[in-house]
Amino acid sequence: ALAAAACLVAALPVAILVRRHRSPATVALERASYVSNALPGIVVALALVFLAARYLPAVYQTVPLLLVAYVIRYFPQGLAGVDGALRAVNPRLEEAARGLGRSGIGVAWSVTLPLMRAGLVSGGTLVFLSVLRELPATLVLRPIGFETLATDVWRETSVGAYADAAVPALALMLVALPVLWVASRASAARGPAPGG
Numbered sequence: 001a002l003a004a005a006a007c008l009v010a011a012l013p014v015a016i017l018v019r020r021h022r023s024p025a026t027v028a029l030e031r032a033s034y035v036s037n038a039l040p041g042i043v044v045a046l047a048l049v050f051l052a053a054r055y056l057p058a059v060y061q062t063v064p065l066l067l068v069a070y071v072i073r074y075f076p077q078g079l080a081g082v083d084g085a086l087r088a089v090n091p092r093l094e095e096a097a098r099g100l101g102r103s104g105i106g107v108a109w110s111v112t113l114p115l116m117r118a119g120l121v122s123g124g125t126l127v128f129l130s131v132l133r134e135l136p137a138t139l140v141l142r143p144i145g146f147e148t149l150a151t152d153v154w155r156e157t158s159v160g161a162y163a164d165a166a167v168p169a170l171a172l173m174l175v176a177l178p179v180l181w182v183a184s185r186a187s188a189a190r191g192p193a194p195g196g
Contacts, residue, residue, distance in 0.1 A: 007070070007071050007074055007078030007124075008081070010078065036072050041136035066143075073130075081120065084119050085118070132148075
């Protein structure tokens with residue numbers, strides 16, 4: 001959940017720049033933002049191990065560094081959700097709110113974010129479910145003794161203990177189901193796409 005929230009927060013300024021301040025530089029930023037989608041989790045993890053071990057040993061094998069890996073790896077998914085949600089917000093509604101005396105933050109808080117809610121939930125859900133099953137980056141960067149459901153499944157199946165692996169695998173499914181239900185409710189509340 002922390003990784004999903006961090007991805008959405010990191011993606012919001014990029015999406016706003018790309019949608020509301022279109023220029024060759026913001027188009028290049030948007031395209032560059034999707035590069036990490038092509039990187040396997042192990043590549044991101046090993047790059048962060050190198051940086052942390054060499055330059056920031058205090059953050060090596062900490063949860064914040066693991067969160068950074070998740071954000072780098074799944075930023076494109078968060079950006080796609082935020083960008084899709086922002087596309088659905090008519091800029092004229094924001095202009096009208098500004099014309100009525102709202103500040104930029106007031107417009108974002110009372111107009112833009114509420115209209116983006118369903119898309120943000122969908123994007124956050126996608127990141128959450130991806131992080132829930134992420135294994136390579138988690139194995140390499142996790143603090144000692146830090147376990148996730150995915151690492152539990154991996155540990156048990158690696159020694160052939162399939163019955164023992166069934167419990168965390170079932171827990172993975174049980175954690176994912178309510179999140180998927182919330183996302184489908186948010187999508188249904190949003191209604192059909194404009195023109196669709």
